[in-house]
Amino acid sequence: MDEPQAKIAEWLLKTESVQVYRERPFVFVSGRVSPVYIDCRKLLSFPEAREEIVQQLARTAREAIGLDILDVIAGGETAGIPYAAFVAHELKKPMIYVRKAPKGYGQTKQIEGVLKANQRVLLVEDLITDGKSKLHFNDGIRAAGATITHCLCVFEYGLRRLGPSEGRRLLAEHGIELHSLATWDHVLSTGLSKSYFGDQASKEIQDFLAEPDGWGRKMGFK
Numbered sequence: 758m759d760e761p762q763a764k765i766a767e768w769l770l771k772t773e774s775v776q777v778y779r780e781r782p783f784v785f786v787s788g789r790v791s792p793v794y795i796d797c798r799k800l801l802s803f804p805e806a807r808e809e810i811v812q813q814l815a816r817t818a819r820e821a822i823g824l825d826i827l828d829v830i831a832g833g834e835t836a837g838i839p840y841a842a843f844v845a846h847e848l849k850k851p852m853i854y855v856r857k858a859p860k861g862y863g864q865t866k867q868i869e870g871v872l873k874a875n876q877r878v879l880l881v882e883d884l885i886t887d888g889k890s891k892l893h894f895n896d897g898i899r900a901a902g903a904t905i906t907h908c909l910c911v912f913e914y915g916l917r918r919l920g921p922s923e924g925r926r927l928l929a930e931h932g933i934e935l936h937s938l939a940t941w942d943h944v945l946s947t948g949l950s951k952s953y954f955g956d957q958a959s960k961e962i963q964d965f966l967a968e969p970d971g972w973g974r975k976m977g978f979k
Contacts, residue, residue: 761813766943768806769912770953774799775944777958782978787887790973792961797883797911798836807843810911813938814840815847818879821936822907824848828876829903831855833894840911841881855880855894867897874902884912885935887969888924895931905933913937916945916966923969941966 769775776783776794783794800806818824832841832854845852853870860866872878878898885891891908898905908928913935915922925935945962948954965972 762939762943763947764809765813765911765939766947767951768800768803768809769795769797769939769944770948770951772799772803772806775948775953777954777962782973782976785886787889789969790976790978791969792958792965792972792976795884795912797840800911801839810938811840811843811847814844814881814909814911817909817936817938818844818848822879822909822934824850826877826906827879829853829870829872829878831872831878831880831894831898831905833857833880833882833891836883837881837910840883844881844909850879853878855897857890857893859897868901872898872901872903876903878903878905880905880908880933882908882910884914885910885922885924885928885937886914888927891924891928891933892931895933907934907936909936911938912944913940914966915940915942916963917942919967 774796778792783791785791800810827850830841830845830850830852832838834854834856838854841852841854851871853868853872856867858867880894895905913922913924915925928935945959949959
């Protein structure tokens with residue numbers, strides 16, 4: 758495992774940002790029932806972890822994407838906003854944030870900050886599961902005449918043996934390239950090797966990733 762990815766995985770586990778169910782599983786906004794929940798917002802409360810993550814996000818933007826093709830850094834409501842702010846500061850780039858939908862009062866804006874037509878946007882997020890929420894942000898950016906070219910996130914719900922993750926495939930269909938600091942490959946490997954959880958939890962997580970819409974029903978939870 759690459760050392761930077763292993764570091765992110767261990768920070769997720771050390772800060773208890775990875776929560777494995779004991780009695781009742783977790784229910785996502787999408788309605789999916791899951792044996793595990795990852796809360797990247799929790800990482801913000803740990804300065805050392807936060808510094809490591811922000812530096813890796815900024816490094817990825819510089820080296821894997823290239824600052825010359827990025828005009829604006831965008832944070833998605835709500836968990837992506839602080840990460841985008843830190844990254845924009847590191848890269849010395851303008852920042853905006855995007856709501857899932859236009860607010861229903863005042864100027865009814867979906868985007869806060871200055872975004873001009875034809876600008877190229879890097880969307881920074883905490884994590885990506887099926888990727889559908891990212892399309893709401895994409896719609897808002899496109900409505901302003903700009904384009905999301907790349908999405909950068911801390912954690913991606915992906916497992917190498919299953920092929921490209923749902924979120925990666927969906928974003929690619931809309932012309933957006935995904936970059937992530939860590940995936941389930943890294944968290945499962947670190948979690949097992951350092952006894953953050955056991956073989957049974959690992960198996961249930963992998964079963965969920967293989968069949969995310971059917972895991973809850975299969976386990977008798979819905």
